[in-house]
Amino acid sequence: MWQQLSKWLLTALSFLLLDVLAYAPLSDDTLVNRLPRPDTADFDILQTGNLLAPILIPRVPGTPGSKQVLQHFVDFFNQSLPDWTVSFQNSTFKTPTHGEQEVPFINLIATRDPPGSQPGNVGHLTLVAHYDSKYQPEGFIGATDSAAPCAMLMHAVRSIDAALTNKWNFMSAQGDLDPDFEELKGIQVLFLDGEEAFHSWSSTDSIYGARSLAEEWEHTMHPATSIYKNYLDSIDLFVLLDLLGSPEDLSIPSWQHTSHWSYVKMAEAEERLRKQGLFKSNPDRVWLPDKNKKETDVFNSYIMQDDHLPFMARGVHVLHLIPSRFPSVWHTMRDDGEHLDIAVVEDWALLTTAFAAEYMELEGYFEQQPSKRVKRNDDAISKTEL
Template sequence: MYTLCRLTTVACLFASVLGQATNVPRDFKKLSTSDLMTIATLKDTTYNVDHTNPKSHLAHILIPRPPDTANNTAVRNYLVKTMKDLNWDVEEDSFTSNTPYGEKRFTNVIATKDPEAPRRLVLAAHFDSKYFASSPENQFVGATDSAVPCAMLLDLAQTLDGLLNERQKRIDAGEEDEDDNEAVNTTLQILFLDGEEAFQAWTHTDSVYGARHLAEKWATTYLEPSPKRKLYPVQTVLSTIEHFVLLDLLGAPFPLIRSYFPSTGWLFDEMASAESRLGAAGALDEKDFKWDPHKSGFFVPRSGYQGGWGGIEDDHIPFLERGVSILHVIASPFPKVWHTLADDASALHMPTMKHWNMVLRVFVSEYLGLRLANSSGNQPRSEPASRATEELGQ
């Protein structure tokens, strides 16, 4: 990613508004406090982000992994195997592109729970690490950038897979429809993007290689007819994306997360709400630390259009340019270790990573309307943000 977005303000606003036209705020059916706590801790919140555990996802990813290298392939193979072991549909999107160091091969990993679903909630992170030509810089492992986000996405898929299966059983049995769950036709898709980092100086041609390729490909690829999509118009793959949630630069202590786009201000608020309710329930407390929303919260409250208008250049830009609705979950300011050898395991903060795992589990569960068997019940749905409200806040 690179400082502030170099796209013009008008272009970013146009794309944001275009996204609003097709991706309007939806109801979030809030989990009861007991269900929220259960889902947040369905699986160990530290196991997969503990670099000292050789079986953890993070341990498998936390190596130098620039594009078109053996290490990059090893990490990609691990991502693919992990998602295939869950019986998700996994596609490897390979292509070559010219770089300042000649032609390189890149491969995106696309994991989809239900490839026949008409709509998709996309969560994404890049799995490559920045290329450095000489030692010792070439040992850069990019712990926050973005080994931890990738590990968290794998953990999320494993944690929620059973609930996704149970939801599908209810849908197939006719026990759940759009009257019960607005997201009944929405599946979860996870993208691991290659080639986010620039090989030299960040430019529009030397950066986000995988995202540029995939956004262009999906914008021109039409879906085959399917019984699940029979009530929908002919769709490109890109048009099935409801929201594109990009994670980056996460894992260091106490990040600040900001809202960058008016069209997803409401979605930002829902993620912040997941955090605040977890905090109020005591889930974010540690033995020697009590969570305080005013001191410990990750999400900067929205106020007018401050800090927005395009945000930070990252893998979302090619999708934004094509009208996709974006929620960019990135620490700003960047971690102090950004693009240095210090962005290693020592930069990470376990309570913060646990915190993220719980927030993501609750946020995605509420977005997709997941629920536990014999649930104690859900709270009333949140009110969708009005157009007037959206015009006043990011």
């Protein structure tokens, strides 16, 4: 009994240390030659078989459009990422516009963990976007809000999946993947429903799916001997993308003090990708300007209302990627596919891929990519605001 307890304590201590130290930047060779780059067809707003276009429809919770987009996600994981586990979390709420009718909300959770691991011993990089669209105005699409972020996450996890397999196969062959003792790090995608308010934003008319999931996971316990006590505790970092893909020059501040280190890492990845000329959009922009923000500076953690709030309130570390100034198309009928800058969308997809690859420590596990000319800013073909 004492031997087992000692092993558990040593494992817990190793997790605490590795949680701080575990982050491996990609080499220049991997960034340039091995990291999968976005395929423009995936983000073509008219190609219904690819990532983005099927999401560019009205998708109010409980409507056929919502079910159609949810099926698109399910098909994506089943066909492109069969090693991932897909599950759903369901809830119903009354809204200010539906009277006594209960509106259904469905969150999709897609997870990939190291082989042979137990869920309570795996910490997750959790990538998040909401997939619902506003109730009004009727026919609202919400391309930046948040169809494009959903597609960015789809690209990112598909791009690192083979490298994850290579890493875990190599570790298993070397005897380095011990589910009972080694550091275990998995990855999750949350597509959350019901972020948008039905009437006007309030604590009860907004983030319906996020509120339900955070509460449920707080009370869904792992076995007593697990490293993580509950499902919520298993989230190492909650990375939320929202309002991305606009042609406008919109910067994102570092919102949270406790996770500023992750903002710095993503800012460094942005800087390196720009230096290597791998972005298609305006090379003079900087999306993440707060890399050198000091610990003593002000972090406006609770000013920006979004899906992260019920998670952050329960102690989850959050990297919130949302601009401080919203796109001019925000909550208007112009927030559609035609008003996206596809070069910006693809660049955010690439940056998210790089960050996820570094977080999951995948350096050395990517295969050589086919040679592909990168369209620089001077010859890029992209849609801009009409």
